[in-house]
Amino acid sequence: MTPFDDASGPDFGPADAPPPLTMEERAGVLDDLAELEVFRTLLEPTGIKGIVVDCPDCDEEHHVDWALMQSNLRQLLDEGQTGRHEPPFDPDPDDYVSWDYASGYADGVAAMAEHEEPSGRHGGGKHAREE
Numbered sequence: 001m002t003p004f005d006d007a008s009g010p011d012f013g014p015a016d017a018p019p020p021l022t023m024e025e026r027a028g029v030l031d032d033l034a035e036l037e038v039f040r041t042l043l044e045p046t047g048i049k050g051i052v053v054d055c056p057d058c059d060e061e062h063h064v065d066w067a068l069m070q071s072n073l074r075q076l077l078d079e080g081q082t083g084r085h086e087p088p089f090d091p092d093p094d095d096y097v098s099w100d101y102a103s104g105y106a107d108g109v110a111a112m113a114e115h116e117e118p119s120g121r122h123g124g125g126k127h128a129r130e131e
Contacts, residue, residue, distance in 0.1 A: 018080035026077065033073050039102040040066040042109055052096040063091035 021029065039051075050065035064072070072082040097105075 021077070021080055029073055029077050033070065033077075035103065035106070036066070036069055036073065038106050040070075042106055043097065043102060047095065048097055048102075049091075049095040051102065052093065052098055061093075063093065063096045 036051075044066060050063060051069050053062045053064055054060075055062050075082050
C-alpha cells in the first residue's frame with residue numbers, strides 16, 4: 001500500500017462527522033435564523049451589511065454578511081457544523097454590528113411599535129375603563 005492509496009489517507013467518513021445536533025440545539029439554531037431575518041429586515045435598509053462575530057479560534061473579529069450568516073446557520077442545521085468561508089475583503093467595521101446590538105435594536109423597535117399602538121388594541125387598559 002502506498003501513501004497515496006485511498007485506504008491510507010485520512011478518513012473523513014462518518015467517524016469524523018460531528019454528532020447530530022440535539023433537539024435543543026436545533027431549536028436554538030432555528031431561533032437564531034428567525035432572529036437573523038428580523039435583524040436583516042430592520043438593519044439592512046440602514047446600511048448595515050451583517051454581523052460581526054468574535055472568533056475564539058483566532059481571537060479576531062469576523063465580519064459576516066447577512067446571506068453568509070444565514071448560510072452558516074442552515075449548514076449548522078444540516079451538517080452539525082459550519083465550514084470555513086472567505087471573509088469579505090477589507091470590510092468597514094462600521095457596516096457590521098454584534099448580535100447583541102442587533103437584538104437590542106430589534107427590541108427597541110418592537111417597544112416603540114408597542115408604545116405607538118392605539119390604546120384600544122391593548123384591551124382593558126386605563127382608557128377602556130374611562131369610557
